[in-house]
Amino acid sequence: MRGFLITIDGPAGAGKSTTARALAVRLGYAYLDTGALYRAVAWVVRRAGIDYTDVEAMEELLSSMDFHVSLDEGVTRTFIANEEITGQLRSPEISRLASTVAALPYVRDRLLPIQARFSREGGIVAEGRDMGTRVFPEADVKFFLEADIETRTTRRHRETVHDGHPETQPDVRRAIEERDANDRSRATAPLKPAGDAVVIDSSSLTVEQVVERMLAWIPGE
Numbered sequence: 001m002r003g004f005l006i007t008i009d010g011p012a013g014a015g016k017s018t019t020a021r022a023l024a025v026r027l028g029y030a031y032l033d034t035g036a037l038y039r040a041v042a043w044v045v046r047r048a049g050i051d052y053t054d055v056e057a058m059e060e061l062l063s064s065m066d067f068h069v070s071l072d073e074g075v076t077r078t079f080i081a082n083e084e085i086t087g088q089l090r091s092p093e094i095s096r097l098a099s100t101v102a103a104l105p106y107v108r109d110r111l112l113p114i115q116a117r118f119s120r121e122g123g124i125v126a127e128g129r130d131m132g133t134r135v136f137p138e139a140d141v142k143f144f145l146e147a148d149i150e151t152r153t154t155r156r157h158r159e160t161v162h163d164g165h166p167e168t169q170p171d172v173r174r175a176i177e178e179r180d181a182n183d184r185s186r187a188t189a190p191l192k193p194a195g196d197a198v199v200i201d202s203s204s205l206t207v208e209q210v211v212e213r214m215l216a217w218i219p220g221e
Helices: 016-027 034-048 055-064 092-101 105-120 131-135 149-162 169-185 207-215
Strands: 005-009 030-033 067-072 075-080 124-128 141-146 198-201
Touching: 005 016, 005 131, 016 030, 016 124, 016 207, 030 034, 030 067, 030 075, 030 105, 034 055, 034 067, 034 075, 034 092, 034 105, 034 124, 055 105, 067 105, 092 169, 105 124, 105 131, 124 131, 131 141, 141 207, 149 169, 198 207
Parallel strands: 005 124, 005 141, 030 124, 141 198
Antiparallel strands: 067 075
């Protein structure tokens, strides 16, 4: 039987990635981390030394990118040509540049069909910032995760340490606030819950508790 298409949106540090991976594993679904796609664009831009404000150069780069992803339970593997770059996408520099390029309309337009093609497959948990509003408006179940800024800062700081790129908590908080401003004010698909999304505040919840709340909204679970 074809599985459901489930979306999880929310701001940085709300717990989207950890929760989406856990939910995908629990359901036996594939996991689509759309943030990895924007990080991949940032990685290519940085390696090519292109000025992201140069629209012509950026559009040429995007049109020539040999880019694909492979979905497994709990992981989105990202490739440029035949080179897997999944493990190279978590540095602070790539994160900051990804936040910037993700606000560019032509970048979001270029990645839209790459993301949207997964809607034909089903059995997917897709997480990002516009999954339920723009990429998969037809999703079977939509969630929007949020959390207070202190919780989000603590979580993201822990991630930077785990990923081997530790930053100070003030720097992490500043980066989150800047990302929030970019996400909520961008012209294309600003960050907001879909009208039919289930909103969950994860501030005082464990990952397991969030997953259990989500399962209650998924038919048959």
